[in-house]
Amino acid sequence: MTATLEVRNVSKTFESDNGDRIQALAPANLGVKQGEFLSIIGPSGCGKSTLFNIIGGMIPPDSGEVIVNGVSVSGPHKDIGMVFQEESTFPWRTVLDNVAFSLEVAGMEKKERLEKARHFVELVGLTGFEHHFPHQLSGGMRQRTAIARTLASEPRILLMDEPFGALDEQTRLLLGDKLLKICDALKQTTMLITHNITEAVQLSDRVAVMSYRPGTIMRTIDIELPRPRDSELISTDKFAAYVGQIWEDLRTEADRGMKAVGEA
């Protein structure tokens, strides 16, 4: 259950409150192969989240198109499963009912959907917490619940916007390990938006580096590290070389971003 995803000439300009026009995305092009894990990395304010929202169909692009399996799509699409940056579990639902949500709204029968949800709860390592409410869980566990909820709808493409952004570095590395295992199990086409270089290298087959506003894909780097991987990789020389290489590309852009917001 995988698919290809292509972003063709997508651009977006916003109007700010005082009437200035801000070009968030210059025409951006990007392709994700079947079963590939691609990370998009860029400095703050490079339009990463805008790209995420356009691919997910939450906002329309000014120009260009998003193509899933060769078909141009507009609006939210059932083949694309989104995991949001912000905490997005439903506080009034237990972990199990959260995960079963997408199946429930699709009209799946209760017994069947709970059984299926249990499988995905197990996949993200939350067995034993099925009947807990989100407020009884840690931030990492809540984000895993959100990921399981998205996975349960069996999207062909998993699209994630800094899912571990609000977590501390250690939790982030451990969740990265979990995500690697899940991806190995599902062979899912995955696109991850991040600003964390370590995370991008740890997880990806390929990393696309974005420029500062107007955001565009500057180049992509193949991460030729063996799979299955885990977070122990980060102590290897090869890992450090990739991190260094990406930082090299990113540095001038991040610097431009800081100057633009007056921090440097």
Next chain:
Amino acid sequence: MAQTGMNPRLRRQVLTLQVLTPVVLVILWELIARSGLLYEGVVPTILEVASAFWNEVSSPELYHHFGVTLMELFGGFTIATLIGVVTGIALGSRPFVSSVADPFLSSLATTPKIIFLPVVMLIFGIGPESKVALGALGGFFPIALSTMSGTLNVRPVLVDVGKALNLTRWQMLVKIYLPSLVGPIIRGMRLGLGVTIIAILLGEIKLSNAGLGFLAIEYYNTFHIASMYSILIIIFLTALSINAVMSYISQRFDRA
């Protein structure tokens, strides 16, 4: 009520004082009533009130009036809740409309609803219908305002989760908006219920032919003061029980 988490000795002291307060008040009342300082018609003795209370609760007439007031309350509050919640969601889901409506709603909410009594009487007459209408009008505003601000504050990311899954408008309402609004709606209902009770009793006292408020004012007019007090006690106990039920409901369902 003694707060949980207080140390046991302090909690015992608080409880003791809470039990003692009404006892002391009753004794004071009795002393004043017997002192002859006040006209005995205004402050009857506890014994007189108790015997009037007994007469009331053993007469079928009370239950008729009690029933009328409860029905008015139930009718008025149900209408206030339904219309309040629907209006609140309708306004809150359109930020532009809600910013237009907000000053009107807020200023009407703080206007004493009793001023609408003549209008309501003209339309609905002096029977229970006008009390239902006045109660509904009173309860409507706090419920609508609380639901509206709750709707405006539904977390956008939860709405996005629904959008990403292509939810229908109905699913969006039932699966995302309403569960997010349980807290604001219940808080609005608690406030609204108080206003509904006041509006209905005021209506009954002012002009009516049935209900606890009518009975109290009847006893006042005919100078049956002890009986009047016993009706006030019944009203007080009724309001207390309704509030206890509402507290239970809000603790049970409002997880915010």
